Amino acid sequence: xxxEREITSWLNAExxxxxxxxxLKIALDRVAVSPRRARCCAxxxxxxxxxxxxxx
Amino acid sequence: xxxxxxxxxxxxxxxxxxxxxxxxxxxQLAALExxxxxxxxxxxxRDSGLAEDAVQEALVRCWRQLPKLRDVANFDAWLYRILxxxxxxxxxxxRRFVASVQxxxxxxxVADDTQGVANxxxxxxxxxxxxxxxxxxxxxHHYADLPLPLVAEALGIxxxxxxxxxxxxxxxxxxxxxxxxxxxxxxxxxx
Numbered sequence: 001x002x003x004e005r006e007i008t009s010w011l012n013a014e015x016x017x018x019x020x021x022x023x024l025k026i027a028l029d030r031v032a033v034s035p036r037r038a039r040c041c042a043x044x045x046x047x048x049x050x051x052x053x054x055x056x
Numbered sequence: 057x058x059x060x061x062x063x064x065x066x067x068x069x070x071x072x073x074x075x076x077x078x079x080x081x082x083x084q085l086a087a088l089e090x091x092x093x094x095x096x097x098x099x100x101x102r103d104s105g106l107a108e109d110a111v112q113e114a115l116v117r118c119w120r121q122l123p124k125l126r127d128v129a130n131f132d133a134w135l136y137r138i139l140x141x142x143x144x145x146x147x148x149x150x151r152r153f154v155a156s157v158q159x160x161x162x163x164x165x166v167a168d169d170t171q172g173v174a175n176x177x178x179x180x181x182x183x184x185x186x187x188x189x190x191x192x193x194x195x196x197h198h199y200a201d202l203p204l205p206l207v208a209e210a211l212g213i214x215x216x217x218x219x220x221x222x223x224x225x226x227x228x229x230x231x232x233x234x235x236x237x238x239x240x241x242x243x244x245x246x247x
Contacts, residue, residue, distance in 0.1 A: 014099060031083075
């Protein structure tokens with residue numbers, strides 16, 4: 001018996017072929033509100049605060 | 057983690073654009089990768105809910121850390137590493153939660169049926185009992201089709217460690233399969 005082949009075919013049979021449809025949307029919604037770097041976040045906050053004060 | 061759709065050039069272009077901050081490109085890239093990411097997380101974690109949480113977290117980390125990726129050619133190993141770490145974090149969170157619930161309930165642990173069932177379910181049982189680290193090596197090698205040196209690279213561990221984890225896991229799985237064959241042979245003689 002070829003154990004390696006058995007394991008490979010078993011894993012392929014076990015693996016789901018598609019992620020649930022909602023998963024991509026949920027993940028991208030989270031990405032949409034995720035700043036890339038802390039510095040960007042700080043700049044965003046400064047720009048928002050300045051906009052609220054009417055400076056830009 | 058080659059995507060199922062789109063050629064390598066298109067994929068590379070998406071990675072480059074996403075790295076520069078193009079969220080639409082990242083969305084397309086995520087759509088290409090998500091089925092495979094989900095399958096790997098599901099195989100490693102053996103739990104649909106945990107796998108989905110791990111994939112979400114991995115995609116968020118991927119977006120945040122993409123500017124640090126120096127070589128686009130290393131994207132697959134880099135993404136595997138992020139996914140496996142996210143899976144390990146979800147696994148750890150679940151273990152801590154289960155431990156806290158068990159402490160609250162103060163119920164005796166139910167003994168595991170180590171006799172097993174005489175069929176392929178035994179393979180699933182043995183696989184489920186392997187440590188997360190050992191399962192990860194087997195999944196990356198046999199399902200994601202990565203050679204062991206690349207598995208080591210994706211996991212950030214020495215090649216020797218990947219090799220020993222793999223051999224330990226395979227010995228356990230081999231024993232389960234061979235026991236299954238022996239039992240089937242005995243049952244064949246009886247009937």
